[in-house]
Amino acid sequence: xxxxxxxxxxxxxxxxxxxxxxxxxxxxxxxxxxxxxxxxxxxxxxxxxxxxxxxxxxxxxxxxxxxxxxxxxxxxxxxxxxxxxxxxxxxxxxxxxxxxxxxxxxxxxxxxxxxxxxxxxxxxxxxxxxxxxxxxxxxxxxxxxxxxxxxxxxxxxxxxxxxxxxxxxxxxxxxxxxxxxxxxxxxxxxxxxxxxxxxxxxxxxxxxxxxxxxxxxxxxxxxxxxxxxxxxxxxxxxxxxxxxxxxxxxxxxxxxxxxxxxxxxxxxxxxxxxxxxxxxxxxxxxxxxxxxxxxxxxxxxxxxxxxxxxxxxxxxxxxxxxxxxxxxxxxxxxxxxxxxxxxxxxxxxxxxxxxxxxxxxxxxxxxxxxxxxxxxxxxxxxxxxxxxxxxxxxxxxxxxxxxxxxxxxxxxxxxxxxxxxxxxxxxxxx
Amino acid sequence: xxxxxxxxxxxxxxxxxxxxxxxxxxxxxxxxxxxxxxxxxxxxxxxxxxxxxxxxxxxxxxxxxxxxxxxxxxxxxxxxxxxxxxxxxxxxxxxxxxxxxxxxxxxxxxxxxxxxxxxxxxxxxxxxxxxxxxxxxxxxxxxxxxxxxxxxxxxxxxxxxxxxxxxxxxxxxxxxxxxxxxxxxxxxxxxxxxxxxxxxxxxxxxxxxxxxxxxxxxxxxxxxxxxxxxxxxxxxxxxxxxxxxxxxxxxxxxxxxxxxxxxxxxxxxxxxxxxxxxxxxxxxxxxxxxxxxxxxxxxxxxxxxxxxxxxxxxxxxxxxxxxxxxxxxxxxxxxxxxxxxxxxxxxxxxxxxxxxxxxxxxxxxxxxxxxxxxxxxxxxxxxxxxxxxxxxxxxxxxxxxxxxxxxxxxxxxxxxxxxxxxxxxxxxxxxxxxxxxxxxxxxxxxxxxxxxxxxxxxxxxxxxxxxxxxxxxxxxxxxxxxxxxxxxxxxxxxxxxxxxxxxxxxxxxxxxxxxxxxxx
Numbered sequence: 025x026x027x028x029x030x031x032x033x034x035x036x037x038x039x040x041x042x043x044x045x046x047x048x049x050x051x052x053x054x055x056x057x058x059x060x061x062x063x064x065x066x067x068x069x070x071x072x073x074x075x076x077x078x079x080x081x082x083x084x085x086x087x088x089x090x091x092x093x094x095x096x097x098x099x100x101x102x103x104x105x106x107x108x109x110x111x112x113x114x115x116x117x118x119x120x121x122x123x124x125x126x127x128x129x130x131x132x133x134x135x136x137x138x139x140x141x142x143x144x145x146x147x148x149x150x151x152x153x154x155x156x157x158x159x160x161x162x163x164x165x166x167x168x169x170x171x172x173x174x175x176x177x178x179x180x181x182x183x184x185x186x187x188x189x190x191x192x193x194x195x196x197x198x199x200x201x202x203x204x205x206x207x208x209x210x211x212x213x214x215x216x217x218x219x220x221x222x223x224x225x226x227x228x229x230x231x232x233x234x235x236x237x238x239x240x241x242x243x244x245x246x247x248x249x250x251x252x253x254x255x256x257x258x259x260x261x262x263x264x265x266x267x268x269x270x271x272x273x274x275x276x277x278x279x280x281x282x283x284x285x286x287x288x289x290x291x292x293x294x295x296x297x298x299x300x301x302x303x304x305x306x307x308x309x310x311x312x313x314x315x316x317x318x319x320x321x322x323x324x325x326x327x328x329x330x331x332x333x334x335x336x337x338x339x340x341x342x343x344x345x346x347x348x349x350x351x352x353x354x355x356x357x358x359x360x361x362x363x364x365x366x367x368x369x370x371x372x373x374x375x376x377x378x379x380x381x382x383x384x385x386x387x388x389x390x391x392x393x394x395x396x397x398x399x400x401x402x403x404x405x406x407x408x409x410x411x412x413x414x415x416x417x418x419x420x421x422x423x424x425x426x427x428x429x430x431x432x433x434x435x436x437x438x439x440x441x442x443x444x445x446x447x448x449x450x451x452x453x454x
Numbered sequence: 455x456x457x458x459x460x461x462x463x464x465x466x467x468x469x470x471x472x473x474x475x476x477x478x479x480x481x482x483x484x485x486x487x488x489x490x491x492x493x494x495x496x497x498x499x500x501x502x503x504x505x506x507x508x509x510x511x512x513x514x515x516x517x518x519x520x521x522x523x524x525x526x527x528x529x530x531x532x533x534x535x536x537x538x539x540x541x542x543x544x545x546x547x548x549x550x551x552x553x554x555x556x557x558x559x560x561x562x563x564x565x566x567x568x569x570x571x572x573x574x575x576x577x578x579x580x581x582x583x584x585x586x587x588x589x590x591x592x593x594x595x596x597x598x599x600x601x602x603x604x605x606x607x608x609x610x611x612x613x614x615x616x617x618x619x620x621x622x623x624x625x626x627x628x629x630x631x632x633x634x635x636x637x638x639x640x641x642x643x644x645x646x647x648x649x650x651x652x653x654x655x656x657x658x659x660x661x662x663x664x665x666x667x668x669x670x671x672x673x674x675x676x677x678x679x680x681x682x683x684x685x686x687x688x689x690x691x692x693x694x695x696x697x698x699x700x701x702x703x704x705x706x707x708x709x710x711x712x713x714x715x716x717x718x719x720x721x722x723x724x725x726x727x728x729x730x731x732x733x734x735x736x737x738x739x740x741x742x743x744x745x746x747x748x749x750x751x752x753x754x755x756x757x758x759x760x761x762x763x764x765x766x767x768x769x770x771x772x773x774x775x776x777x778x779x780x781x782x783x784x785x786x787x788x789x790x791x792x793x794x795x796x797x798x799x800x801x802x803x804x805x806x807x808x809x810x811x812x813x814x815x816x817x818x819x820x821x822x823x824x825x826x827x828x829x830x831x832x833x834x835x836x837x838x839x840x841x842x843x844x845x846x847x848x849x850x851x852x853x854x855x856x857x858x859x860x861x862x863x864x865x866x867x868x869x870x871x872x873x874x875x876x877x878x879x880x881x882x883x884x885x886x887x888x889x890x891x892x893x894x895x896x897x898x899x900x901x902x903x904x905x906x907x908x909x910x911x912x913x914x915x916x917x918x919x920x921x922x923x924x925x926x927x928x929x930x931x932x933x934x935x936x937x938x939x940x941x942x943x944x945x946x947x948x949x950x951x952x953x954x955x956x957x958x959x960x961x962x963x964x965x966x967x968x969x970x971x972x973x974x
Binding site (some may be wrong): 069071079085087145146147148149150151152180182183184185187188191192194195214215278280281344345346351352353354372373375376378379380381383386388389425426427429431 | 731733734735738858859861862863908911912914915916918919923924925926928929932933936937940941944947948949952953955956957959960961962963964965966967968969970971
């Protein structure tokens, strides 16, 4: 075979979603020589919010103000849920290590004294989450205090209507108006996209122009909400600068995905992980894995020449169907890379409910890899498939992150558990 | 309580009701059409979109075959904007009944249908996706028809002549006195308000619901229901309509329409009209059967499925429901001592005009009106707001006449703001509210690869921008729209459509929390 490069490492992290990114971060912070492979496409669907847990039990639609209390209840109710395999103190450490890293990289997060916060969405709904990006934090407080507010949208930015948001929020935040603006210097552009706007605000002159457009619209408003376009990695500077010029606090409202807050997270990991020594292979997927002696061999890319990665351990963080960590044909759900057994609920007619919004959630969302307490996927006989193979993130069975609002928290906490399990294994063997 | 007067009340906003309203309006008769939901909510909106040459019926129903042939020829001339004259093929594959194949050309000739034998090589040249197990092929003059545009155009002309379409208006009862319906009681389902319509004559054109409506007037009809499910493919699979040359069975017709193809159907007897949606089992069955004629269907991406109900008159209902007469029934309830009430049911999309003519003849005879039927000779004009249902049309128009400010709200099917604007106008003219479902019925919004995930958000936001929506009604509208689409997507969730469904749930539930919004 035509091989371009041979790479040797301790740990190969497969997947470039939130779980893969977090696993690489934790591994790098612990001095593990790490290679991460995957296509970072799914993470940009993130809204930038770091959910921990807001709904449990799903079928009752019970929402929790305090996610830590919800976690206690969950681990009693659902022993197979991945959260139930992790100590609360470890979940806490995993989250704070991630948030510290993001803050050091320019993406500050805020939390409401261990409680969930309500973030305004572009549909005008209020989404419960745990860690809130600094850029959205003023909105959380404004919604709470019900100050006179103004929400602004941008001509040409589809799927974001300030009028829709204010109309929908009226019962909980009556004192909020809406206005539409023209984004500076983009008068000739008809279909506006968030990324060019966010990047243009790196230029101070553009910020000034935007502030000049917003300022006369403020009137009695004490706070202004805008679509999430306040810069990229420089969002804190952009926000501060604009607030100084318009004289009132600003907050971002996440737009339809892919949105800027998701993109910021991706760019941050892509930029900072290599500085920590992680070798990234973000343009390719792993096409095959085999094991020789005590070493995994990963072939990366489909066309020759391929890269070959030799690793002592592997963390599988390939996601669900969207991330291609799971695949379904008309009859069964498979894990395509290693053909690990996949827990699945019955036959296809049982995978999905008749009603999309069925409060119980769809059974297929419980499908995934079953693991032991050290986050090792199980083989057909119920034993770990390999001592040094771990799994993290949404590929894990017995969780419904979309309904429980626990996506990022689950990704981060299980990545933490998987990296620690790998460390334990290697320290024992080495 | 509001009360309206009209000459004829037509119950049912499907193609039959639309055809009757147009026919009567052209004869100078004023109508109100009352529809419980929206246009084509029943079988008119859930069929193949096939303009039958009649060849499908030559072996078991020569009358229906000839009706189809005559009406098909007529509509190709008079409603050409609604029709794509694709032509059709009947093909047999190894193992199909040889006697049936041998009789086919002869039976077609008897019904005056132009069926031409083509060689296997020629058939596979015409349609390269056909199975290599082909043993016989005939060309027939089948075509595909857009049932939504056809209904909208009929209503459009009826409206321009003074008739009125009331959507979201459910008939709840009749006041009867001296063998006549004096008033019909209705409920506006948007507001919950009751109102009355006084009409000289009431026509029950409610399709599968005809039995229930008739029962409200104390008349009994012995109607049976046969559900048929169909599957829409992501791409157009063939140029022509493809029929399996065998007695009617599952999944033996593939009809192209614009940029997609429709495969079906099944035939399942059902007892009630409550839950009409396709099941996983039906869809798997359709695909496996269809693949024996066209192997590529096995791997083709499907984007949605739907089900319709064939109303069958009880006396016709022995054996396979598809083999009973697909003719229509015009019931004059004068026989039940109700002098101003008629029911029309059964029939096919292809013969809708003839059904309307027969109804209008009866109605006019009863009312002493001698005006002749004009729909047999006058072309059906194309109405504004009635042209955006055809797959692939909006993109063509958008590319041709693109105003730079006219951005796309639906990217999969390329539906721009201007199309939505014109639909909003037309919905207002039909006494309706332009919500997402109403726009979906009248356009390709939500019918593309994203299954409505993104276009529902963009279009919802646009409806607020244009002032069509207030308060939080956008959330309800999106929920209703997504739920409606879900019914048709649910049986198809494997491979790529499953990935799309996961993305949709990640956005609507994971990110927006729409499923628990009202509980916070």
